[in-house]
Amino acid sequence: MMFLQGRFLPVAVQKKSEVRSSDLAFLMALRGLALILILGFTSIVFFLYFQSRPLIAQEGLSFFWGREWSPADNRFGALPFIYGTLVTSALALLLASPVAVGSALFLTVLAPHWLRRPTAFLIEMLAAIPSVVYGLWGIFMIVPLVRTFQVDLQNVVGDVPLFSGPPLGVGFLAAGLILAIMILPTIASVCREVFGAVPTVNFEAALTLGATRWEALRMAVLRASVPGILTAVTLGLGRALGETMAVTMLVGNRAVISPSLNSVGATMASIIANEYPEAASDLHLSALTAVGLALFVISLLVNLGARWIGTFYRRKMGF
Amino acid sequence: MNLGVQMGGEELSLEKVSAFFGKKEIVKSVSFDVANREVMALIGPSGCGKSTLLRCINRLHEETPGAWVRGRIQLKNLDIYGPAVDPVEIRSHIGMVFQKPNPFPGFSIFENVVAGLTIRGVRKRSYLADVAERSLRAAALWDEVKDILKAPGLSLSGGQQQRLCIARAIAVNPSLLLMDEPTSALDPISTAKIEELLFDLKKNVTILIVTHNLQQAARISDQVAFMYLGDLVEVGSTAQIFTKPTNVQTENYITGRFG
Numbered sequence: 091m092m093f094l095q096g097r098f099l100p101v102a103v104q105k106k107s108e109v110r111s112s113d114l115a116f117l118m119a120l121r122g123l124a125l126i127l128i129l130g131f132t133s134i135v136f137f138l139y140f141q142s143r144p145l146i147a148q149e150g151l152s153f154f155w156g157r158e159w160s161p162a163d164n165r166f167g168a169l170p171f172i173y174g175t176l177v178t179s180a181l182a183l184l185l186a187s188p189v190a191v192g193s194a195l196f197l198t199v200l201a202p203h204w205l206r207r208p209t210a211f212l213i214e215m216l217a218a219i220p221s222v223v224y225g226l227w228g229i230f231m232i233v234p235l236v237r238t239f240q241v242d243l244q245n246v247v248g249d250v251p252l253f254s255g256p257p258l259g260v261g262f263l264a265a266g267l268i269l270a271i272m273i274l275p276t277i278a279s280v281c282r283e284v285f286g287a288v289p290t291v292n293f294e295a296a297l298t299l300g301a302t303r304w305e306a307l308r309m310a311v312l313r314a315s316v317p318g319i320l321t322a323v324t325l326g327l328g329r330a331l332g333e334t335m336a337v338t339m340l341v342g343n344r345a346v347i348s349p350s351l352n353s354v355g356a357t358m359a360s361i362i363a364n365e366y367p368e369a370a371s372d373l374h375l376s377a378l379t380a381v382g383l384a385l386f387v388i389s390l391l392v393n394l395g396a397r398w399i400g401t402f403y404r405r406k407m408g409f
Numbered sequence: 410m411n412l413g414v415q416m417g418g419e420e421l422s423l424e425k426v427s428a429f430f431g432k433k434e435i436v437k438s439v440s441f442d443v444a445n446r447e448v449m450a451l452i453g454p455s456g457c458g459k460s461t462l463l464r465c466i467n468r469l470h471e472e473t474p475g476a477w478v479r480g481r482i483q484l485k486n487l488d489i490y491g492p493a494v495d496p497v498e499i500r501s502h503i504g505m506v507f508q509k510p511n512p513f514p515g516f517s518i519f520e521n522v523v524a525g526l527t528i529r530g531v532r533k534r535s536y537l538a539d540v541a542e543r544s545l546r547a548a549a550l551w552d553e554v555k556d557i558l559k560a561p562g563l564s565l566s567g568g569q570q571q572r573l574c575i576a577r578a579i580a581v582n583p584s585l586l587l588m589d590e591p592t593s594a595l596d597p598i599s600t601a602k603i604e605e606l607l608f609d610l611k612k613n614v615t616i617l618i619v620t621h622n623l624q625q626a627a628r629i630s631d632q633v634a635f636m637y638l639g640d641l642v643e644v645g646s647t648a649q650i651f652t653k654p655t656n657v658q659t660e661n662y663i664t665g666r667f668g
Contacts, residue, residue: 300501
């Protein structure tokens with residue numbers, strides 16, 4: 091109510107209750123809507139907690155670093171999925187971030203004006219393609235390409251740990267690639283806004299100091315955008331961590347921990363999507379929910395961490 | 410390129426300079442000379458082409474898509490629009506201070522001042538420190554920031570930021586300093602400080618300043634050029650323009666009848 095008294099109403103009418111009653115109704119309605127969000131969030135937390143309690147009661151916290159997942163033997167360790175999620179997401183970030191930042195920079199600063207809007211539109215359209223379509227396209231396009239790459243690489247450099255094992259096509263590498271393409275529009279469109287927000291005079295000031303265009307971009311635009319770029323990358327990471335359908339179709343779905351990108355594997359999201367329909371025992375169901383809980387916690391930590399980094403940088407830079 | 414200082418000679422010479430955005434002529438065939446270590450003020454109502462003219466002189470105008478320039482501009486003896494001339498090289502001999510203070514975000518005070526040198530690959534710490542101190546002293550900012558050189562440039566007040574930008578512009582030792590309404594975003598005290606600073610700066614550098622503030626023009630300049638609707642209406646010594654202008658439009662403007 092304080093803000094209503096302070097800002098909305100002139101001093102003279104603040105004491106009239108009939109003026110305030112309509113504002114009050116509006117305020118209550120907004121509060122109600124906000125409450126729905128909070129209730130939704132807490133109900134998810136409670137659901138995850140209570141559903142996964144039986145499993146955690148049996149396995150303890152070692153569930154999160156157990157390496158073996160064997161529902162038939164009632165053995166549940168989530169580490170392979172945590173590992174798979176982190177590897178595929180990291181790979182996706184590594185591949186997508188430079189491309190996204192580069193294309194956003196091109197579109198905001200270098201591209202001729204007639205090219206900017208259509209290209210930006212095209213990139214944003216990538217985000218509108220359903221995940222399952224990405225999965226299908228991945229199976230027919232990415233997987234054969236990855237397989238060819240894997241075969242050729244092993245022929246040329248031999249058996250290196252990062253690319254050892256049978257060249258199957260499906261696996262961490264294919265899943266990381268499809269994730270990279272999927273998070274590209276998220277990172278690129280946020281970066282585009284970040285670069286667009288840098289005042290032109292900063293760029294011009296660098297030019298007047300005798301900078302070339304590239305130097306001016308680096309000094310005045312890129313460096314000023316570091317916090318924004320980090321935010322963009324985090325949003326991309328958030329999407330990659332939780333992405334389910336396309337990854338499930340390409341990752342191979344075996345609970346394996348391997349340093350090789352050629353290896354098949356599974357992610358937290360993919361194991362839930364794969365096994366939930368066929369989960370026979372209550373304990374198996376509980377284990378899958380616990381994986382969901384882990385995914386939730388990791389996503390939360392990533393977001394908090396990124397927020398912290400953003401705030402840290404902004405403060406350091408004097409924003 | 411010979412840009413050695415010649416005492417007394419002409420620093421800058423404009424000959425029939427026109428500036429365009431597409432087909433629109435913003436500056437119409439302007440000619441004038443500025444002598445070495447002189448302060449010239451460009452005055453005139455908003456939209457008369459003062460800033461655009463300023464941006465022609467360091468070849469910044471052409472960075473805007475569709476913008477182009479006709480005519481001849483000589484810095485010392487160099488035709489800056491000559492075919493063999495690199496705009497990047499030209500700009501490094503001409504400093505510019507903008508309307509709003511614009512220190513680089515993410516750069517410390519120190520990094521801001523020496524930015525023009527680090528671009529050119531100067532890395533020697535002692536030399537940079539030396540230049541930073543000299544420039545900050547020249548910009549009358551040293552005493553206020555000497556203990557916080559590592560703080561972000563953006564953490565300073567508006568007036569300090571503008572003096573930081575002046576320090577940044579003069580750190581590369583330009584012979585000409587362009588100022589585009591450098592005090593219009595500042596409070597009166599910060600404005601007074603910067604005007605005071607200009608008196609010291611003009612001992613070493615020629616200054617071309619765009620201003621809306623006629624008192625400011627009267628206080629700081631040796632010569633005044635009055636522009637209106639893209640034309641150069643009158644140019645003359647400050648005393649002459651403000652006491653007996655020959656053109657009736659100039660008289661109307663400086664007496665506050667329009668603009």
